[in-house]
Amino acid sequence: MQEIKDPSREQLANERWQENVLRPALEQGERKLHFQTVSLEEVKRLYSPIDISEIDFERDVAFPGEFPYTRGIHPTGYRGRLWTMRQFAGFGTPEETNARFRYLLKEGQTGLSVAYDLPALMGYDADSPLAEGEVGKCGVAVSSLADMEALFKEIPLEAVTVSQTINAPASVFLAMYLVVAEKQRADWKRISGTLQNDILKEYIAQKEWIYPIRSAMKLVIDTFEFCTNHIPRYNPISVSGYHIREAGATALQELAFTLRDGIEYVEWGLRAGLNVDQFVPRMSFFFNAHNDFFEEIAKYRAARRIWARVMRDRFGAQNERTLKLRFHTQTAGVSLTVQQPLNNIARVAIQALAGVLGGTQSLHTDAYDEALALPTDNAALIALRTQQIIAEETGVANTVDPLGGSYFVEALTKKMEDDALDYFERIDAMGGMVEAVEKGFPQREIQESAYQYQKALERGEQTIVGVNKYEMADEPQEVPILVIDESVRRQQIERLEETRSRRDSGAVTRRLDQLRLAAQRGENTMPATIEAVRAYASLGEICSALRDVYGVYEEPAI
Amino acid sequence: MDQSSRKIRILVAKPGLDGHDRGAKVIARALRDAGMEVIYTGLRQTPEMIAAAALQEDVDAVGVSILSGAHNTLCPRIVSLLRDQGMKDCLVILGGIVPQEDIPKMKEQGIAEIFLPGTSTQEIVEFLRRNVKARD
DSSP states (O other), X not given: OOOOOOOOHHHHHHHHHIIIIIHHHHTXXXXXXOOBOTTOOBOOSOOOGGGGTTOOIIIIIOOTTSTTOTTOSSTTHHHHOOOEEEEEEOOSSHHHHHHHHHHHHHTTOOEEEEEBOHHHHTTOOTTSGGGTTTTTTSSBOOOSHHHHHHHTTTOOTTTSOEXXXXXXXXXXXXXXXXXXXXXXXXXXXXXOEEEOOOOHHIIIIIOOOOSOHHHHHHHHHHHHHHHHHHOTTXXXXXXXXXXXXXXXXXXXXXXXXXXXXXXXXXXXXXXXXXXXXXXXXXXXXXXXXXSOHHHHHHHHHHHHHHHHHHHHHTTOOOSHHHHOOOEEEEEOGGGOOSSSTTHHHHHHHHHHHHHHHTTOSEEEOOOTTTTTSSOOHHHHHHHHHHHHHHHHTSOTTSSSOTTTTOHHHHHHHHHHHHHHHHHHHHHHHTTSHHHHHHTTHHHHHHHHHHHHHHHHHHTTSSOOBTTTBSOOSSOSOOOOOOOOOTHHHHHHHHHHHHHHHHXXXXXXXXXXXXXXXXXXXXXXXXXXXXXXXXXXXXXXHHHHHHHHHHOOOOOOOO | OOTTTSOOEEEEEOBSSOOOOHHHHHHHHHHHHTTOEEEEOOSSBOHHHHHHHHHHHTOSEEEEEEOSSOHHHHHHHHHHXXXXXXXXXXXXXXXXXXXXXXXXXXXXXXXXXXXXXXOOHHHHHHHHHHHSOOOO
16 A cells, blocks of 8 residues: 655645745736647646655765766766867869868867768769759769768878768768778777767658668678777767657657657667677767757756666666767757848757757767758858857856756656656557658658647747747848859769769679679678779669669658 | 639649759648649659640649759750640649749740748648639
């Protein structure tokens, strides 16, 4: 039988406050009937000790650098080292992006992050008919090793960590990166960086896929195995909630689907014979920083706690590094407005602050002009300066997890954790994330949230300043934008043709045949991919060889 | 049949390599909720595939969603293919990330209206109701 306690002192105090103080104040009413987060979750008027009565400090919150890492993975937070300021950049030709990289490094950026164009993301060369109108537009154009050499010219890969946002053809880009490093005489054992390589979220949200899902998962596991054995300091995956959120997910769905994707990769890795304490420490994560400040902070704190518990309890991890969730954060591109675009600078600063208070390891701040086009040099610089202001002027990096212990933040963190675990149960019951994606489950959940948000916006229940409130008929500022013209495609095709004319075409054919063979036999495809890259086989040729074996993905109607 | 008794039929199309279909899907559902018949092409349709689908489905309008900057290449081609196959009254609208300076050019090339980020779905519904030509 349960022990019946007297109402606690807090409860009595709360009742007294409600009766004597709150009730009279409520006679004047409140601004709204319902107060909701941007994820349309109800927020209570007040949080007090009653809301955290089920939370045990040592078990659930604890100290930073200690299980379950709710307060961060480093005992000294940002007092030891600040987060890495890693601005995502890429546009036009490899030479243009190389110049932007060097500009950002000169201005104090501490890591690089490459955005590739759509043909690259889909595994097509610049001269493919499908690439028309898209070359260099959404990122830098890369079709072969020759382009990668130009992209990283005079950037020492042993000293600078580079994150590559590439998924369906990620193994090819890892191979190109390694061959460029090799040509720079960098030691593979010493280079570090991150490959996004998160194919599950492509089927769920961003939809830049090539092969059927299970073959694509096999390629991901090939990179895990290869990196574990040959590039020990490299992160072969960045399990990404960012795109899931941009596609319309709530904060909870972002958290739950991303971590469940992470679990799926761990399970596939284990089935391939990898050791949990060897490869999981090099898995990293990537979250969105949206407008709802506290909801975001709770999301990051919950992510660390869930991951630590799942790794320990579900997978029996022993290595402390396996338990520690490390993540990158990017401010929410979807929150940026075309209207009154300079307002985006304020949005980005507040979102970035949430990422920092949530304990991110690295951060990208969006440029204010990104709802219009890719950022100009000046807009990119303001975005970087925003991080530097947070780091060096606000004082928020002076103490570890300054919001730990807040009734609201702790209660929200717990709710995020509990609700994410409910999603895990539903996905486990379907047989796992691959099966859930095949059934269209996360896709439908996200689509529904996107539509509900749009309706709430149009009913005026959610506000976007400058869009559905405080609109201006005439825009107060004109902002200059970056224009990528069609000459980029011509230049890229020229280089590709030149590369093709110089290489040993017999060797290219042989190495592509060897890659097909490795894929057919179910061997690790990385060694053959590296050989094909060394011979200057193009991205399109390599992906086409793998398509011959694996086929292509067809999206089911959802 | 007059327009009031016939449902507006619209093809929501996503050309180019981009996979960001949040906007296209939200619009498709909002138009459906407004009583229109909506056909969604799915991702990565070429202008030829879009024009063929528009003809086969006998639509009154085609709504094109492009966020990648490829509108200057793709949109004129969709319009001219529709016109070539005799769909002179088929309205073509564009939604997505389109720089201000491209808007006059798009309109000259036959795009009836360009809807930028932040547009309410209601605005698009009303535009279609006002501008889709009544058929005999």
